[in-house]
Amino acid sequence: MVGGGEGAFIGDVHRMAARLDGRFVLVAGALSSDPERARRSAEALGLDPSRSYDSFENMAEAEAARDDGIEAVSIVTPNHLHATAAKAFLSRGIHVICDKPMTATREEAESLADIARQSTARFILTHNYSGYPMIRQARELVTKGDLGTLRLIHVEYLQDWLTDPVEKEGSKQAEWRTDPERAGAGGALGDIGTHAHHLACFVSGLKVESLSADVHRFVEGRLLDDNAHIMLRYEEGVRGTLICSQIAPGQENGLTLRLFGSKGGLVWHQEKPNELWFTPHGEATRRITRNGAGAGEAANAVSRIPGGHPEGYLEAFANLYVEVAEALRSGQAATALPGIQEGLDGMRFVAACVRSSDANGEWVTP
Amino acid sequence: MVGGGEGAFIGDVHRMAARLDGRFVLVAGALSSDPERARRSAEALGLDPSRSYDSFENMAEAEAARDDGIEAVSIVTPNHLHATAAKAFLSRGIHVICDKPMTATREEAESLADIARQSTARFILTHNYSGYPMIRQARELVTKGDLGTLRLIHVEYLQDWLTDPVEKEGSKQAEWRTDPERAGAGGALGDIGTHAHHLACFVSGLKVESLSADVHRFVEGRLLDDNAHIMLRYEEGVRGTLICSQIAPGQENGLTLRLFGSKGGLVWHQEKPNELWFTPHGEATRRITRNGAGAGEAANAVSRIPGGHPEGYLEAFANLYVEVAEALRSGQAATALPGIQEGLDGMRFVAACVRSSDANGEWVTP
């Protein structure tokens, strides 16, 4: 693992996700750029001190040289380090599991993509919301044609934790996420907009053809956007909206996806992830539940426990780790796993939003 | 009443709303432009045959001449007749209660506004959703400053009844609502977008300064929009979105309003109208109920029965009729009642959406 030392949020999530199904064991890490903090974090996690590194370069080099070197690395640093770190491992044939967004800027993303294409190792991007069983169910319904011809995709991701300028009040998480140097071109756009964008594309199977954005920072003195409204046109004539905000009081992690087609509609809320609302046009709405009656193969394949026993965010995240393990060990493609292309799409989406908004909402192609 | 004969939808709603609280009695009508249908409808409603007219002009003239002539007229025809009918009564000093949208076109709206300004009679526009107690509660919370500085307004109005081309399959309601001659410049925009627009303005107390729209017709052969996505900028730096659709399977009458400010957030769903979700930033979300603990004066003033005993759409509609009665009989202003200005705003909103969309999403001023 690179990053994820003391005080980090997402590093711990990756560790729990990796651990839940017992497919990966954490054996090495460059857990912090501060050597003392890296050491302390490694100790707390029970790592062999000889495999606690003070930089990801050293880690990549040393682990690549070991017979029992790591199979894959999880990169959970702030965004601006993703590209360099990922390259260090990919170029040495070590698989990379990278937190989103893929990089800080679109340029870094393109450059990382070049390296990845030349590597024998794989690159997986943890758009974890795509690991929810009911998201897989939604995708299956779309693919099977149960919605008819898709027409509309509305996705929103609303949070409230940046309502106040907490980046100036000691919140580490807020600090780097609102800092263009470390977060990149997008604030809310990069942090959560990319999730919403990926989810819409993942479930619909469509790419965005053009978009018109109104990107804004509401909190005074903030350097990156904390709110964005976007109108989108997808392939095949589908239209939609995407809104993301981190200043919406009462919205904890309000990721909601809705799709409407000529024959049916779907609604899913991340905060109630075990249910999917499906309406075949002209019939009563169905509440499809994880591992319940009405759930299909795609959802059941990533479910652990019976319906009514809620699985949550960590389980969905862990599903990606299971699929990574299976993909790496079988050598086969994992069609559901986001990778370089999805990462590129995400960074192009962010860049397009900023470009459109700077041009007063002009429709642009990502 | 003008319009509202056999087979009409909204005419019956107006009659029930007027009747519920016993403030108005229906005594005269020009219920249909088809004389035989007008006669039959009048008979069914128990009207004195001598006060069943075959045109609104005749009705206006005759009723104005009677000592016991009507106090007010409800106009519930298709949109294209609103302006002429309203003028006929206003110019004779008879108060007008008119269904929305105010007219078919912006030009008619401006012209009607001129007549209304010169009349001694009042003009009330039945944006009925503003009559819901919890909408009054929301407005009161905004006014009192409980949301702090407003930042975001998201409003959506989603239906599914035009998912198929039912206007070609015998639906009278669909027929005129998708006919530019009778409905006017907006399809979904005029029919439900104006409701959403009014509600956002009503609760926030703000006007739209500019907007960028993506207006579309999805169903082949349809002549008016059945779907629209709009980004908005309100006064005082507030931003938002408005989406309206009549092709969203599973959405029966999905009008949802959300407001977020620097100190709190509000969420209200029309299909669950007796509850309002209020989050003071940094505290647990409250479920405020109609006539329940936590409801304030503005809401209680338009509630009839105890909390937990649901009031619905007709009660909200009836609240406007009560307020009209009180306003007319007291001679005082009714600050909550929509009138000419709100009607004008609505028609300008529709026109601006069409204009913006035609100009590929250019930001325009309504």
Added chain:
Amino acid sequence: MVGGGEGAFIGDVHRMAARLDGRFVLVAGALSSDPERARRSAEALGLDPSRSYDSFENMAEAEAARDDGIEAVSIVTPNHLHATAAKAFLSRGIHVICDKPMTATREEAESLADIARQSTARFILTHNYSGYPMIRQARELVTKGDLGTLRLIHVEYLQDWLTDPVEKEGSKQAEWRTDPERAGAGGALGDIGTHAHHLACFVSGLKVESLSADVHRFVEGRLLDDNAHIMLRYEEGVRGTLICSQIAPGQENGLTLRLFGSKGGLVWHQEKPNELWFTPHGEATRRITRNGAGAGEAANAVSRIPGGHPEGYLEAFANLYVEVAEALRSGQAATALPGIQEGLDGMRFVAACVRSSDANGEWVTP
């Protein structure tokens, strides 16, 4: 109308319900036992002073003597007056619409039943919750066999307005409802338990064969029960529970009905009355909505407006008035309308609960 003067709750509900669909006009009343209050109330309601009576006996006599005397009377007094008042009208051939519970005691109920059986006039008991469209839908599903063999009926009716001893703090409603002289043998049992009992029987089509009750008063000094837990055995081997409480903070009017059979289950909540949750065993749960896809004839027959436009408590109440009008004027039976038998069943239920609880939960036959 008998009762329902100034300050009354249910009288106003009956008037609104009667008015909504325009089938009845209020023309006479004995609105209060206090003559001055009766006069003022009649004036406020616009009654002809000559038809405002100072006692129901006088009213029954005078109206029966008029050619244009009332067709039916609504009795909305406290419970202890129901029987005498109803008899006064029934014995003169005037139809009676009576609020529930039918009487204060089981003995009065039996005696009223005798009179009613001898009368040419009808007796209707306003168990208004049975007027909800989704309750009619539930009943239809049971009748059609969509639940298979019924096994379980759980009904509960929870309120919180008597959590404190408000009967000693000036609440008129609480005063008589907690007074055995006026309310009768049951407190919560009579006021809301009878509703729950009727609803369970109405939807299932079954009668209670025996029950075991734990009836209690929690608030010190209160003279009647404010809480009851009951286990029931219905006909045909069906079992269930009924709980009612008026001391459950946060529960405004929490009437919930659930039925489970060998092939399916149903859940309905009065506070969200426009939806019914139906699960065919082994399939995803359906959300059936009033006038929406999936609603059947029985529900549609008592619906006014399209799905998604909420109808509420008053509309459900008004459905009974519509059915009364149709029954009286057609001379036909109204199979869905509660009458003497249902009233008797309710009073026997209350008496049985008290008897069982006094015998420490012994199973007794109502």
Added chain:
Amino acid sequence: MVGGGEGAFIGDVHRMAARLDGRFVLVAGALSSDPERARRSAEALGLDPSRSYDSFENMAEAEAARDDGIEAVSIVTPNHLHATAAKAFLSRGIHVICDKPMTATREEAESLADIARQSTARFILTHNYSGYPMIRQARELVTKGDLGTLRLIHVEYLQDWLTDPVEKEGSKQAEWRTDPERAGAGGALGDIGTHAHHLACFVSGLKVESLSADVHRFVEGRLLDDNAHIMLRYEEGVRGTLICSQIAPGQENGLTLRLFGSKGGLVWHQEKPNELWFTPHGEATRRITRNGAGAGEAANAVSRIPGGHPEGYLEAFANLYVEVAEALRSGQAATALPGIQEGLDGMRFVAACVRSSDANGEWVTP
């Protein structure tokens, strides 16, 4: 681990729960009473073959003799083996983590309790629902007095998986759970009723003083109850109901707890575990969320990730494993962990329900 071989349900849950937070490593097991199945299961889990045993007796003896013997054993067999297995380990000083119900019969429970009291090792019973953060929150609110004097406890646990006689159709889980030899005296009562009973006691801090039960088997040919209705009297004058069923179509894992006191009420649904509804009497209901605004220390102590990121069943289960690890390694008591006393209470509860029901609902003391 004892039990939990191929095809088991709860064994896998225990393993995931133990793994999630990395406090325990699985190193030994007697995973099945069928030696071949035990061997295969151990291999699948990566156990050292020398520590895969063919009986729990052998395992207890061998592990107790090793210097690096197991610290604790998880017992996840059918109920009838719990007591003997637990004794084998407790008597050798090995801590026991045992699935519920504690034993098959009350007699076994008493006997196990004797052994446990004499052992230096601890006994923990995995009433996992008590590990949910919002349950801890509820308990904290009760303890702090935010509900005032408790009056009512309603708990229900409804499932539908035994609606049909699936025990005769090849369901292993159903087979042993409906077999008195293996499940014990209670069917639904033992399997889920004990959970509901424990949760009510855990949150309220109260014990049941007496109860009256109606225990029944609805599915023909079934040997144990599949449904039970119980009225309860707790200490301190609190009353309540408990219903449990495994034949309620549409109810996947419907465990709901409600408490009402003189100053407030609480509602919690296991299927939406991250929210707790709290009503201070006379105020609007609050939605308290896990790790959200309004959550207190007790809940936060067992939360991993931010509010709005759902934690589920496995996380709640894992909370017990974390607390076990902390208790064992600190040597201190873990006040929230269920143990022998709670196990005894549960078995006495089951026995009392059966006894009461056999005596036609007589009130009995557990």
